[in-house]
Amino acid sequence: MAASASMPISPAAAQPALAEHRIVRIEGRVMQDRYPRTVGRNAKLNSHGRGGSPRIRILETDQGVVGWAMANVDDSATQKFIGARVGDLFDAEAGTADEAMPLDKPLHDLAARILGAPVYALLGAKGPREVPVYSGAIYLDDLDPENNPRGIPAVIDCCRQDYDLGYRAFKLKIGRGFKWMPRPEGIQRDVDVTRAVRARFPDCRILVDANDGYTPDDFRGYVRAAADCDLYVIEEPFPEEREALLRLKETMEQAGCKALIADGEARKEAGGASAAEGEAKPTTRYGGYTREHMDRLYALAAEKLVHVFVIDLDIVGFTRWRRVMPELAAAGVQASPHAWACTARTYYTAQLAAGAGNVNIVEGIPGAIEGVDYSAYRFKDGNLVMPGAPGFGLELKR
Numbered sequence: 237m238a239a240s241a242s243m244p245i246s247p248a249a250a251q252p253a254l255a256e257h258r259i260v261r262i263e264g265r266v267m268q269d270r271y272p273r274t275v276g277r278n279a280k281l282n283s284h285g286r287g288g289s290p291r292i293r294i295l296e297t298d299q300g301v302v303g304w305a306m307a308n309v310d311d312s313a314t315q316k317f318i319g320a321r322v323g324d325l326f327d328a329e330a331g332t333a334d335e336a337m338p339l340d341k342p343l344h345d346l347a348a349r350i351l352g353a354p355v356y357a358l359l360g361a362k363g364p365r366e367v368p369v370y371s372g373a374i375y376l377d378d379l380d381p382e383n384n385p386r387g388i389p390a391v392i393d394c395c396r397q398d399y400d401l402g403y404r405a406f407k408l409k410i411g412r413g414f415k416w417m418p419r420p421e422g423i424q425r426d427v428d429v430t431r432a433v434r435a436r437f438p439d440c441r442i443l444v445d446a447n448d449g450y451t452p453d454d455f456r457g458y459v460r461a462a463a464d465c466d467l468y469v470i471e472e473p474f475p476e477e478r479e480a481l482l483r484l485k486e487t488m489e490q491a492g493c494k495a496l497i498a499d500g501e502a503r504k505e506a507g508g509a510s511a512a513e514g515e516a517k518p519t520t521r522y523g524g525y526t527r528e529h530m531d532r533l534y535a536l537a538a539e540k541l542v543h544v545f546v547i548d549l550d551i552v553g554f555t556r557w558r559r560v561m562p563e564l565a566a567a568g569v570q571a572s573p574h575a576w577a578c579t580a581r582t583y584y585t586a587q588l589a590a591g592a593g594n595v596n597i598v599e600g601i602p603g604a605i606e607g608v609d610y611s612a613y614r615f616k617d618g619n620l621v622m623p624g625a626p627g628f629g630l631e632l633k634r
């Protein structure tokens with residue numbers, strides 16, 4: 237059954253096709269992700285290296301359809317699905333069945349390939365076909381190497397490299413004064429970097445992310461100093477708290493800063509997921525995020541103190557994202573799911589954005605997993621153009 241890439245899939249028409257396939261093979265592999273360069277520090281963590289080792293699962297059906305995606309789980313959680321009917325593990329309308337959540341993303345890829353359609357069409361094609369994306373790989377490279385720091389030109393170089401790839405938005409890590417530099421100098425460097433990128437890339441959007449590395453007072457100082465840089469998003473300036481965000485809002489209004497506030501990535505309590513890239517255990521409707529955490533975020537959103545939720549793609553979980561996106565939209569809040577650190581997560585997030593809608597911008601991670609072909613995707617005017625290729629549009633080369 238083939239579907240036009242531009243059309244949503246009818247769940248009623250899709251389900252019989254899924255029921256015709258049984259899974260006959262489930263293969264786990266550990267892959268090697270490669271960034272185009274070593275990625276430096278953020279406010280709190282040391283170098284982010286050259287790419288991690290994501291685990292994937294490859295699913296094959298008795299009719300020879302193969303789907304695959306990241307699935308950071310043990311074999312004991314997946315092998316039991318050999319022999320299962322795809323239609324019993326996956327519902328075209330609701331997504332992955334609870335018991336099959338360890339294979340949530342591989343099942344999305346497989347189901348979409350059975351239907352001959354991109355994942356976003358399976359999700360209803362409610363978002364744009366050209367998805368805004370930013371480079372999420374602009375870290376504190378000015379501070380390295382430690383014995384001879386390269387300074388601001390190093391950050392400009394990173395932006396230039398990603399500009400040449402097609403990016404027209406950069407998320408600058410800030411918060412140098414949290415622990416890497418004396419606080420006043422660190423704040424000044426953050427301001428100088430922001431101004432330098434704005435001057436060199438006038439056609440690009442600028443987002444900033446402090447990883448909660450500022451005090452509320454210091455951050456208001458940063459905003460006043462960078463007010464004329466036309467910031468698009470401010471992410472995690474300090475641990476989210478109503479009074480501090482009210483004061484920030486006031487300062488932004490006075491300074492003419494119209495940035496959206498993005499928050500929620502860092503959890504306040506231990507949830508059900510063990511790692512940022514781990515598959516979330518279904519503890520709440522929001523996966524590994526607690527009800528308390530989400531209630532607090534929604535309360536801040538109701539006062540327009542937070543505009544974008546940056547809760548993680550996989551801590552929530554792909555299927556649960558499909559289910560909760562209408563709740564965010566109803567609350568007047570957008571999503572920009574946290575996608576760092578694996579390059580493939582950018583494309584999973586882009587498919588979610590094109591499928592479920594309500595995503596203002598996707599976190600882009602330059603680079604690719606070795607042995608995977610990403611070429612179905614291309615940039616146009618800084619947006620990622622969604623391919624008509626089936627599944628997530630990422631092809632295993634071997």
Ligand SMILES: [Mg+2]
Binds near residue numbers: 472501
């Ligand atoms: Mg962040």
